[in-house]
Amino acid sequence: MKQSYSPHKLNKFILLLCCSILFINCKQDQKSEKIEAATTLKDAYKNHFLMGTAVNDGQITGKDSLGVQLIKEQFNTITPENSMKWMFMEPQQGEFNFEMADRYIDFSEKNNLVFIGHNLVWHSQLAPWVAEIDSKEELHNSLKNHVQTIASRYKGKIHGWDVVNEALNEDGTLRNSVFLEKLGPEYLTNAFKWAQEADPNVELYYNDYNMTQPAKRAGAIKLVKNLKEQGAKVDGIGMQGHWSLEGPSLQEIEESIIAYSELGVKVMITELDITALPNPWDLEGAEVSQNFEGSEFMNPYTEQLPDSVSNKLAKRYQDIFALFKKHQDKISRVTFWGVNDGQTWLNNWPIDNRTNYPLLFDRQFKTKEAYHSVMQVAKDSTF
Ligand code: G3I
Numbered sequence: 209m210k211q212s213y214s215p216h217k218l219n220k221f222i223l224l225l226c227c228s229i230l231f232i233n234c235k236q237d238q239k240s241e242k243i244e245a246a247t248t249l250k251d252a253y254k255n256h257f258l259m260g261t262a263v264n265d266g267q268i269t270g271k272d273s274l275g276v277q278l279i280k281e282q283f284n285t286i287t288p289e290n291s292m293k294w295m296f297m298e299p300q301q302g303e304f305n306f307e308m309a310d311r312y313i314d315f316s317e318k319n320n321l322v323f324i325g326h327n328l329v330w331h332s333q334l335a336p337w338v339a340e341i342d343s344k345e346e347l348h349n350s351l352k353n354h355v356q357t358i359a360s361r362y363k364g365k366i367h368g369w370d371v372v373n374e375a376l377n378e379d380g381t382l383r384n385s386v387f388l389e390k391l392g393p394e395y396l397t398n399a400f401k402w403a404q405e406a407d408p409n410v411e412l413y414y415n416d417y418n419m420t421q422p423a424k425r426a427g428a429i430k431l432v433k434n435l436k437e438q439g440a441k442v443d444g445i446g447m448q449g450h451w452s453l454e455g456p457s458l459q460e461i462e463e464s465i466i467a468y469s470e471l472g473v474k475v476m477i478t479e480l481d482i483t484a485l486p487n488p489w490d491l492e493g494a495e496v497s498q499n500f501e502g503s504e505f506m507n508p509y510t511e512q513l514p515d516s517v518s519n520k521l522a523k524r525y526q527d528i529f530a531l532f533k534k535h536q537d538k539i540s541r542v543t544f545w546g547v548n549d550g551q552t553w554l555n556n557w558p559i560d561n562r563t564n565y566p567l568l569f570d571r572q573f574k575t576k577e578a579y580h581s582v583m584q585v586a587k588d589s590t591f
Contacts, residue, residue, distance in 0.1 A: 247583065247587075248281050248282045249282045249283065249568075249579075249582065249583070250282060250283055250284040252582075252583050252586035252587065253542075253586050254284075255536075256532070256533055256536040256539075256586070257532070257536055257539045257540055257541055257542055258284055258285045258322055258540065258541040258542070258543075259282070259283050259284060259285070259541075259542055259543075260283050260284070260285035260286055260287060260322070260324070260541060260542065260543035260544070261279060261282075261283045261286060261287075261543060261544045261545075261546065261547050262286070262287050262288070262289040262326075262479065262543065262544070262545045262546050262547075263275075263279060263286045263287070263288060263289060263312070263315075263547070264288075264289050264290065264291075264546075264551065265290075265291055265308060267279060267315075267547070268288075268291075268308070268311050268312050268315050269311070272547075274573045275547045275548070275551070275573070277573075278547060278548075278569060278573050279319075279321075279547060280319050283321065284320075284321060284322060285321055285322035285323070285324060285367070285541060285543065286312075286315075286316055286321045286322075286323060286324070287323075287324040287325075287326045287370075287478070287543055288309070288312045288325075288326055289326075289545070289546065289553075290333070291308040291309060291312060292309050292312070292325055292326055292327070292358075293326070293327065293330065293333040294329075294330065294333060294334045294335050294338065294354065295333045295334060295335045295336075296308065296309075296333075297309060297354075297358055298335055298354055298357075299335050300335070300337060301335075301337050301350060302350075302353065304357060304358070306361060309358075309362075313362060313365050313366075316365075317365070322367045322541075323365065323366050323367055324366070324367060324368050324369075324370070324478075324541075324543070325358075325359075325362065325366045325368070325369040325370065325410075326369075326370045326373070326415075327369070327370035327371070327372070327373040327415065328354070328355050328358060328359065328369055328370070328371050328372070328399060328403060329351065329354075329355065329371060329372045329373065329375075329387065329395070329399045330372075330373035330374060331374065331375075331383065331385035331386060331387065332374070334386070338350065338386060339386050341390070344390050344391060347386075347387070347390050347391060348391055348395075348398075351387065351391070351395060351398070351399065351402075352398065352402050355371075355399055355402040355403050355406070356402050356403075356405065356406045359402070359403045359406035359407045359410065360406040360407060362407070363406065363407040363410070364407070364409070366407070366410055367410070367411060368410060368411035368412070368413055368443065368444065369403055369407075369410055369411070369412055369413065370413050370414075370415040370446060370478070371399050371400050371403050371412045371413060371414065372396055372399055372400070372414055372415070373415045373416070374415070374416050374417065375388075375396060375414075375416070375431070376416055376424055376427045376428060376431065377424075377427075378418060378421065378423065378424055379423045379424070379427070380423045380424050380425075380426050380427020380428070380430070381427060382396075382427075382431075393434075396431070396434075396435060396440075397434075397435055397438045397439070397440045400412055400435055400440035400441060400442060401439070401440055404440070404441050411443040411444055411474075412440075412441055412442055412443050412444075413442070413443060413444040413445065413446050413476065413478075414428065414431065414432060414435075414442060414444075414445055414446065415445075415446030415448065415478055415479075416428060416446070416447075416448060417448040417449075417450050417479070417495075419445070419446075419447040419448065419464055419468075420447065420456040420460040420461050420463075420464045421456070421460070422460075425463075425464050425467060425468075428445065428468070429467060429468070429471060432445065432468075432471050432473065433471065436471075442473055443473060443474060444473050444474035444475065444476050444540065445468045445471070445473050445474075445475055445476070446476045446477075446478035446479075447461075447464060447465075447468070447475065447476070447477055447478065448477075448478050448479035448480075448545075449477045449478065449479055449480035449481070449545075450479060450480075450481055450483075450545070450554075451480070451481070451482050451483075451528075452482060452483050452487060453482065453483075453484065453517075453520050453521065453524050458527055458528070458531055461528065461531060462531055462534075462535070465531075465535045465538055465539065466535070466538070468538075469535075469538035474538075474539075474540040474541075475535075475538045475539050475540070476539065476540055476541045476542075476543070477532065477539065477541070477542045477543065478541070478543050479543065479544075479545040480542060480543065480544050480545060481544065481545045481546065481552060481554055481566035481567055482521060482524055482525065482528075482566050482578075483554050483564060483566050484509070484513060484517055484520075484521055484564060484565040484566060485506070485507070485508070485509070485554075485562055485564050485565075486505070486506055486508065487558075506559055506562065507559070507561075507562040507563060509563055509565065510563045513565045517565075518565075518576070518577050518578075519577065521565065521576075521577070521578050522576075522577040522578045522580070522581040523581065524578075525568070525578040525581050525582050526581035526582070526584065526585055526591075529581075529582050529585040529586075529591075530585050530591040533585055533586070533591055544567055544568065545567075546566075546567055547567070547569060547573075548567055548569040548570060548571060548573055549564065549565050549566065549567050549569065549570050549571050549576075550570075550571035552564060552566055552567055554566050568582060
C-alpha cells in the first residue's frame with residue numbers, strides 16, 4: 209500500500225532532522241573544545257622549560273578544588289607560597305612543624321609535580337625568636353639546625369631549594385638582615401654548604417627580586433661568584449619577576465638572563481606576575497615592608513579589567529614569553545606567583561584590598577587574554 213505523508217508528519221520529520229544536525233554540531237563543538245583544553249601551558253612549553261605556579265594551603269588541603277584541578281591540568285612544577293617559610297616550619301626554637309610541608313610534598317608526589325622548596329633562609333616571615341638571639345654562636349647553630357633539619361627531612365623529594373632569598377639591597381650590597389648583622393657574610397656560604405651536606409643531589413638556588421636592575425644584577429653576580437669561590441654549590445639563580453606593564457624593559461630582562469647564564473648556572477623565573485594597577489611611586493620588586501594608603505584612584509578596576517589594559521597585559525606577557533623562548537637554552541623553569549587573580553598577593557601589596565589582575569587565570573579560573581597570548585608564543589614558530 210502506498211504511504212502518504214501528511215504535512216504534520218513532514219513537519220515532525222523536519223524537526224527531527226534539525227535536532228539531529230544540531231546535536232551533531234554540538235558534539236563536534238564539544239570535541240574541538242576538548243582538543244583546545246588538552247593544550248595546556250605545561251604541554252605547550254614542554255620542549256622549552258618547566259611551567260609552574262605557587263600553591264597555597266587551600267589548594268593542598270583540597271578546599272580550593274577548582275584551583276587543584278587547574279594546577280594539575282596546566283602546570284608541572286609547584287612552589288609553596290608561604291608554608292615552608294621559617295615562621296611556619298620552626299615557630300619555636302628547635303621545634304619543627306612539618307605537618308603542612310609534608311602535605312605539600314605528598315601533593316606533588318601524587319600529582320607528579322616537580323617540587324621547589326621555598327625557602328631556607330630569608331629575613332622576612334622569620335619566627336620572632338630568631339631576632340631575639342644575642343650570641344653569634346647560638347644564631348650560627350640555629351641557622352645550621354634549621355637548614356639541615358629541613359633539607360635532610362625532604363632529601364630526595366625536592367628538586368631544588370631557594371636556599372637564600374632576598375639577601376641583597378637594591379644597590380647590590382648585602383642586606384643588613386639579622387643574619388648578616390650577627391654572623392657576617394659567611395652565613396650565605398654556610399647555608400649553601402649545609403643544604404648540600406643534607407641533600408647532596410638537590411639543586412640549590414639564590415632567589416631575589418629586581419634582578420634585572422644593573423646595580424642589583426652586579427651584586428647578585430658578585431655574590432654567586434663569591435659563593436662558588438668559597439666552595440659552595442650554586443645550581444641556579446631565581447629572578448622572581450614581580451614586574452609591571454612598563455618595566456623592566458625587555459632589554460634589561462634579556463641582558464640579565466644572559467649575564468646570569470654566563471656564570472654557568474641555570475636561570476629561573478621564579479615568581480612571575482605583572483601588576484595591572486597604578487604604581488605612582490614607581491615601586492619595583494617585592495619589598496614586603498612597603499605599604500601605602502588606598503584610594504579609588506589607586507584601585508580603578510574593581511569590577512573588571514578594561515579591554516585596553518587587558519590588551520596591554522596580553523602584549524606584555526607575549527613579549528616576555530617570546531624572550532623566554534628565545535633563551536630557552538638558559539631558562540629551566542618559569543613559575544607564576546599564584547594560580548588566579550583572586551589569590552595573588554598583589555591584591556594586598558603595596559596597598560591592601562585592591563583588585564589586581566596579574567596572572568593568566570581570572571577569579572573564576574577562566575583563561576584570560578594573557579593566557580592565550582602566552583600559548584600563542586609557544587605554538588607560533590615566528591616567536
Ligand atoms: O596566615 C595569616 C592569616 O591567619 C590572617 O588571617 C591573614 C590576615 O592578613 O594573614 C595571613 O598571613 C598572610 C600570609 O601571606 C598568608 O596568606 C600575611 O598577612 C601576608 O603578609 C603574607 O604575605 C605573603 C608574603 O610573601 C609575606 O612576606 C604572600 O602571601 C606571599 O605571596 C609573599 O611571597 C613572597 C615570596 O615568598 C618571596 N618573594 C616576594 C614574594 C611577594 O612578597
